Amino acid sequence: MKCPFSNLIKSTSQPDLSDQASSAKRGNSSLSNTESKQLKIEGEQEITEQLRMIDLSENDIELLHRMKPLIEKRIDWITNTFYQSVLDVPKLQEIIVKYSSVERLKATLQEHLLDMFSGNIDQEFIAKRLKIAKVHKKVGLEPKWYLSAFQNLQNAFLKVIYDDIQDEHWRLHMIKTTSKLLSLEQQLVLEAYERENLYEKEQQYEIVKNELKGKITIFSEGLEELSLDTNAAVEELVASSHEVSEAIKRSVYTAEESQRLAEAGRNHLHELNERIGSINVRTSMMNESVSQLDASSEKIQNIVDTVSGIASQIKLLSLNATIEAAHVGEQGKGFAVVAHEVSKLSEHTKDTVTQIEGLIKQSVAITTQVVQAIEEVRKLAQNGKVQSEATNEVFLHILSTMQSSADEIIVVEEQISELIDTIKGIGSSTSEVAASAERLNKVSSEL
Incomplete structure (x- = not known):
């Protein structure tokens, strides 16, 4: 079919412009009569x-x-x-x-x-x-x-x-129509470009999202597992801390009981020290009494010696009296009897003095033994007092040390209580982290 615009197009022979113009008018008339839809x-x-x-x-x-x-x-x-x-x-x-x-x-x-x-x-x-x-x-x-x-x-x-195209009207009409066509062409292609870019970005987004999702999942699972392990460790640590706290409380009770017993022992030791002191005092008094007894025995010994000397002199006088009575004869017989009786009395006195002297010696010996025993008791009492005082010092040191230990244990107990509270706080935070990890894992699965 021949193109209606063929006479508008330049040919190699260059047709007459007037023919082109008349043809253009006819073509224009045919298009203008057609209603644009x-x-x-x-x-x-x-x-x-x-x-x-x-x-x-x-x-x-x-x-x-x-x-x-x-x-x-x-x-x-x-x-x-x-x-x-x-x-x-x-x-x-x-x-x-x-x-x-x-x-x-x-x-x-x-x-x-x-x-x-x-x-x-x-x-x-x-x-x-x-x-x-x-x-x-x-x-x-x-x-x-x-x-x-x-x-x-x-x-x-x-x-x-x-x-x-020589005709200005058709030339303008063709340019406008061609521009519309090229505009549509560009719109379609550029829109497709945009769609492809959007699709490519969506694909990249999906890749990044899946990678991120995988990493988040791995991270959240690891975090959740770590949080669970940490939470279990914290619970175990709390339990151990409670056991340590209970052991410390028992130690405090034992220390307080030991302190009470040590205090009672110190009191008993103080009473013993007082008794030893009383024994020491009484031993000194006994020692003084024995000294007085020894002095009395010495005086008695002096009296015995005097009486013994008198008895010897009486016996000598009796002997002399007997000799003189013998010289006198019959007249001196009564005097001889008296002298004999005086001699017997002298002998008896001498025997009595001898017995008293023996008793005095025995008393002196016993007194010496008593003095030695009292001295030994005094020394033992003195040593006991020294040891009692040393023991008392030891008890005082024990009490002081136990008091310090009790105070330190109380401080440790308070610190353990604070540690337990801190560990519980860590456990609570770890539980929150685990919950956050679980939520993160859930969110990543919904991406």
């Missing part, structure tokens, strides 16, 4: 709204279809011009060499451009643009290079229109 795509409400915003109507689609021969005639020049600008960028050239070839891409671009002017904008048209965007994203073509290359493509279209 909004372009709608089934199932694509949002794209339909985009078409409405850029004012791409069914008349525009018809005009694009009529422009296809014009584009097809200059397609080689358009693609060559497009790729000439692309190859001038080293980064884009590197992408082309890596993933395809220039000739292959030129053929693909020609097919794509002719499809743009096919007059069919439907779901298949949209799907192709989305596919192009995915390919561009896959090869690493950034949107800025796409837009730059697209601008070159738009410039090529405009040059073709300016070169081949």
Whole structure:
């Protein structure tokens, strides 16, 4: 079918401009008589709204279809011009060499451009643009290079229109319609770019999330396990601390009981010391009495000695009296009897004095023994007193030491109580950490 705009396009023979103008008027009249309708795509409400915003109507689609021969005639020049600008960028050239070839891409671009002017904008048209965007994203073509290359493509279209369309009205109409088409093309591709970027970010987010989830799970499980172990250790430590506290309490009780017994022992020792002192005093008194008895025995001995001397003298006098009585004879017999009796009395006195002397000696011997015994008792009492005082000092030291130990034990008990409270606090905190780890694990599982 012959294109209605064929007479508007410059031919190699350059037809008359007046013919082109009259033909343009007829073409313009045919399009203007057609009521412009909004372009709608089934199932694509949002794209339909985009078409409405850029004012791409069914008349525009018809005009694009009529422009296809014009584009097809200059397609080689358009693609060559497009790729000439692309190859001038080293980064884009590197992408082309890596993933395809220039000739292959030129053929693909020609097919794509002719499809743009096919007059069919439907779901298949949209799907192709989305596919192009995915390919561009896959090869690493950034949107800025796409837009730059697209601008070159738009410039090529405009040059073709300016070169081949003489009528200003149709030229302007074609430029506006082509701009709408290129705008739609860019919108579709860039939106697909955005979707791909969003999808890529979601994939990266999922990867990071899963890695984070795994790490959080491992961390929270480790933390929970550590918290449970710590909590168990704290409970065991609390139990041990309670046992230590009870042992300290028993030690305090034992120390207090020992202190009480030591105090009682000190009191008994004090009483014993007093008794030893009393014995010592009484021993001194006995020693003094024995001394007095010894003095009395000495006096008695002196008296005995005197009496013994008197008895000896009486006996001597009796003997003399007997001798004198014998000289006197019969007259002296009575005197002799008296002398005999005095002699007997002297003998008896002498015997009595001898007995008393023996008793005195025995008393002296016994007194000496008593004195020695009293001296020994005194020494023992003195030693006992010294030892009692030393023992008392020991008891006082024991009491002082036990009091210090009891005070220290009480301080330790208070510190143990504080430690137990601290450990309980740690246990409570550990339980909270375990609960937090469990919540963290739960949250990570919900990510």
